[in-house]
Amino acid sequence: MSDITIRELVKQYPNGVRGVDGVDVDVADGEFFALLGPSGCGKTTLLRSIAGLESVTEGALHIGVTDMTHVEPGDRGVAMVFQDYALFPHMDVSDNIAYPLRVRKVPKEERRATAARTAEGLSLGGLLDRRPGQLSGGQQQRVALARAIATRPDVLLLDEPLSNLDARLRLEARGFLKQLQRDLGVTTLFVTHDQAEAMALADRIAVMKDGRIQQIGTPREVFHSPRNTFVASFIGSHPMNLLPGRVSGGRVEVLGASLPAPRLTVDVPDGHEVVWGVRPEFISWSGTATPDSVRAEVSIVENLGATALVLAKAGDARLQCVVSEESAPQVGQQVWFACSVEKTLLFDAVTTDRIGGGE
């Protein structure tokens, strides 16, 4: 079993800054797990701590049942694909893939055979004699992957695996990576700052900020039931509408209107300050007033192809919604926005934690 258990992990730098500040994570055997967050949130430091490339200040790390907290990186059964791939420029593809085997003193013939077989599996068959400098970005990435899996590691770590590819190639590589992980069934952790990448690839996502985990959950959970406003605004291709409001008699006063409140998970008194949230994708508009709707004036319409992003002003507040391109309103038009109450969320204005809505 190569599940990963991380308990109260702290990485403190000599200057006192905590890169990772008390993190608990459990990754199941064979799981595809994403560490997601803005730059500087500690996700890479956490990944490197698991690899053993960073020393751990406090806490414990187990892979399977073995305590790996202070074990030399090479003895952890962990492989890693670096953001810059770290392919050795002086070795050809075959030698690069076989390097881990060379370290383990595997005989040369066997090394070559393994390298060839692994390369074949990743469609690198014809490239064994090339140097990394002669390969495209996508090919380099696959060589790095081949090298990482050639030794059948217990845990595979990927640092921003797609960030060095151009946009078109990224989509292709995304599918490829997901397929590969499923085929190998190896416990895989990857770091990314791109929420779409995390959503598309991962079985579960840990959203991080300032060295702490904000939420761990499936893509569906973090999307529909974000634990706090940070997760709510970080996940999703369009930022969630988050507007200040007030609870009043089972309803929310927001945008100068009174809207139905979602089911509260915490008891709060009337007048409690909240943040009301709804994703732009769940808002619809109409040209005439409807019950429980908000009046606004359209200020910008951005065409996104099949859909359009509508930016509107309701009093001082701004509201975004994504609608079908054919049915987009005109700029300057008076519209009424409405949304299903199940799709709305309430957050505490002070703690920013979610207190209502969600699945």
Place this chain on the structure above:
Amino acid sequence: MVSTPSSVGTGVVRARRKRADDVAGLGRARAAAFVVPALLMIGMFLLFPAIWTIYLGMTDYRLTGLAAAHTSFVGLGNYTAAVGDKAFWNALQLTVVFVALSGVIGQSLLGFSLAWSLRRLKGWVRTLVESLALAAWVIPGSVNAFLWIALLDRRDGTLNTLLNTPGTAWLISDPMAMIVIFNIWVGTAFSMQLFSSALSAVSPSQLESARIAGASEFRQLFDIVLPTIKGHILTNTLMITLWTFNTFTPFLLTAGGPNRKTEILSVYIYKTAIGSGQLGFGAAISMIMLLINLAIALLYMRVGRKK
């Protein structure tokens, strides 16, 4: 899709080492072991001689004779002797002239002029001029010295043919001027290269806007170029000062003569310490030279830091 190499499975239980706390997994102890041999070499053959000079300069150590066997401590005797020695003051004075004329003025000015005139040239003229200057810099000192001995030869020297001055013995009539020119010839390549890389870093758009504003070439030079490359001028001056001050090559041309007219400090040390075997006294002069070097280097660091 991906085949599984069977022989190197995960089941192999390896002794697990404790991790070292750096990228390479060296650990402090091994890192120290990597650094120490180089430090020992430097300590032994660079630092120790410098420190030992302090002691040696206070003895009457000699290469041969009675004092070679019975060395005694003479305190600051060597220093007072040096201060009273006309030859020492002669050497110091010659050195100042030599450094100022051949290094600070000669090499810097010629080097800068070359870099400035060649800056917009491409092609063979530039390659030729640069290669010639560079060759003079690269040819080993003892060969260079002989090339100039041949050039300045009284009977067959090319210079006498070119200037139509048959029979002039330049190294006897104007020895100091000759070693100054010789040193300019040898060392200009450094300034030239340093300044041409500095000039290539001056923003062309600044120069262009100055030209559009109608500034002449000289105005551009003084208003834009010189202020921009101030740091390089400083580096160049101090590097050249140190090198010219410490060069021994003029010895190969004139051996300090005739009649001590080219006996700069480095030559003076050689002649007193190694030539006539007064090692103690020579060490005292070495100490003075080391201190001057230190002063130049510190001045450089001081001025450099201020910027």
Place this chain on the structure above:
Amino acid sequence: MTIATRATAHRTSRTATRFVGRLGFVVFITVVSVFFAVPMIWLVVAPFDGNPTMSVKWPEWTLNNFHRILDNPYAFGSIVNSLMISGGVVALTVILATLAAYALSRVRIPGRDALLYGLLLLSSIVTGTAAMVPTFQLINALGLINTQLGVVLVMSGGILPTVVFILKDFMDSVPKSYEESARLYGAGPFQILRDVVVPVARPGIAFVAVWSVVQAWSNFLVPFILLRDPTLQPAGVLMYTFYTEAGQADLRLISAFSLVYTLPVVVIYFLVNRKFGFRFYGGIKS
């Protein structure tokens, strides 16, 4: 004067200044080129002249002068000596500096930067000339006077700080992920050094190796002071002996020998210069 004529006059004077400037430029470049070239012509021509003199003249073409090198009892040996001394210096400095530079680049040793700058300062202060007396004494005391080992040690000590500095700078620019990657696969420090660091840093190592060769090959003062026996002396010192010893200087030998001694270092220099550019100059001669 009308505006038109004034403009014309202005333009004429502009053209005139430009012409004078252009002429001045051509004259300056020509004079400087001649200044640099004239002393060197002898080195190119005399070795091939059947009857060389001090003057530059059209040669009576021959290659016989080069036979003189083999005839002389010391000449050929001195080239071998130069090779041995340079080889020793390169081997010693490159190995020691690679180890030191790698450790300094990768491990946080307290006071590392101060140490590096201190060493560089030391090497620019304690020059061969300023330290010739204590160096001579030290080598004497070690019983290494009149040995090539002594020369190699002194030269290596002198150039090590610069070599370590350059190499450390170079290694800093090598991505750490190479080593981390090798380390994750279980490679030990020496294995990482051999398989990854040295190959990746090869251009930097080649650069300092060439730099050290040029230094050692051209150095005159150290072997001049430390070696008395002409069978041990390198080419630079022997060259000096050739033209200062008593009697008529043998210009056939001197000219051919000069060229053989000079050519390797000039060739190396221009090749490396083309590849690495100006970095190569810093402190090339001391």
